Amino acid sequence: MELSRRETLALGLGAAVLALVPFRANAAAEDAIAAFTGGADMADGGVTLTAPEIAENGNTVPIEVSAPGATSILIVAAGNPEPGVATFNFGPLAAEQAASTRIRLAGTQDVVAVAKMADSSFAKASATVKVTIGGCGG
Amino acid sequence: MASGVKPRVKVPKKAAAGETITIKTLISHKMESGQRKDKEGNIIPRSIINRFTCEFNGELVVDVTLEPAISTNPYFQFEANVPESGDFVFTWYDDDGSVYDTRKSIEVA
Numbered sequence: 001m002e003l004s005r006r007e008t009l010a011l012g013l014g015a016a017v018l019a020l021v022p023f024r025a026n027a028a029a030e031d032a033i034a035a036f037t038g039g040a041d042m043a044d045g046g047v048t049l050t051a052p053e054i055a056e057n058g059n060t061v062p063i064e065v066s067a068p069g070a071t072s073i074l075i076v077a078a079g080n081p082e083p084g085v086a087t088f089n090f091g092p093l094a095a096e097q098a099a100s101t102r103i104r105l106a107g108t109q110d111v112v113a114v115a116k117m118a119d120s121s122f123a124k125a126s127a128t129v130k131v132t133i134g135g136c137g138g
Numbered sequence: 139m140a141s142g143v144k145p146r147v148k149v150p151k152k153a154a155a156g157e158t159i160t161i162k163t164l165i166s167h168k169m170e171s172g173q174r175k176d177k178e179g180n181i182i183p184r185s186i187i188n189r190f191t192c193e194f195n196g197e198l199v200v201d202v203t204l205e206p207a208i209s210t211n212p213y214f215q216f217e218a219n220v221p222e223s224g225d226f227v228f229t230w231y232d233d234d235g236s237v238y239d240t241r242k243s244i245e246v247a
Contacts, residue, residue, distance in 0.1 A: 059209060059210065060209040060210070061209075077207055080207050081173055082173075082205060082206055082207065084205040084207065085205055085207040085208065086202055086203060086204055086205060086207075086208055087202065087203040088200060088201075088202050089198075089200065089201040089202070089203075090199075090200055091193075091197060091198025091199050091200060091201065092197055092198065093194050093197050093198065093199045093218055093219050093220075093221075094199050094200055094216065094217065094218060094219070095158035095159075095217040095218055095219040096158070096216075096217040098216065098217060099200065099202070099214060099215065099216040100214070100215045100216075101202075101208065101209075101212065101213055101214050101215070102208070102209040102212075102213050103207050103208055103209060104171065104206075104207045104208070104209050105207075135209075
């Protein structure tokens, strides 16, 4: 197949766009967040996401989320094959809207926490974790 | 069916009324993500715990939805209020339909 000048340019442009979107999974992560918020705006602040800056082993990355006054918190790892990580729903006896757990990360990426507040507003926090060894096997 | 599933929970035995207590839970489970492949290159089917709940005297403390990105042997730590003496009930729901539960009682002085 011979490429015309126009097609070559179009290909180059396509490649540049692909490079700007490092993981296709980003879109999936945005979808997951949109499904949680219903497309509502998210404020910054109000949520604290504690994650290590560098995780040697992507199989167990300790994280902690805290969002005072939240009814639920969604955690999303944008660079994983499946972006969803966990959703915490807090009941009336939860003393603090905070929890910690251990998660798997496939590689260096941003982990995002979205909290749904009692007045159904949303807040968001994210943390970048560098992963030395990915946690997805294969 | 995941074998050797054993829940472990740490709850203080006593607390003062209205005190905030820290609860730590861990359940031994492989949490097969459905992403890994075996030696022949076949995908190992997903087998995880997909939900965890903690209740105190029938009132909800926390209800967690788990995805494959939760590590092997899922661990959770959270804070709870204890208004009176009673039982904590911890329940884990497996993909295969099994339900594992354990209870811990606490005395409020």
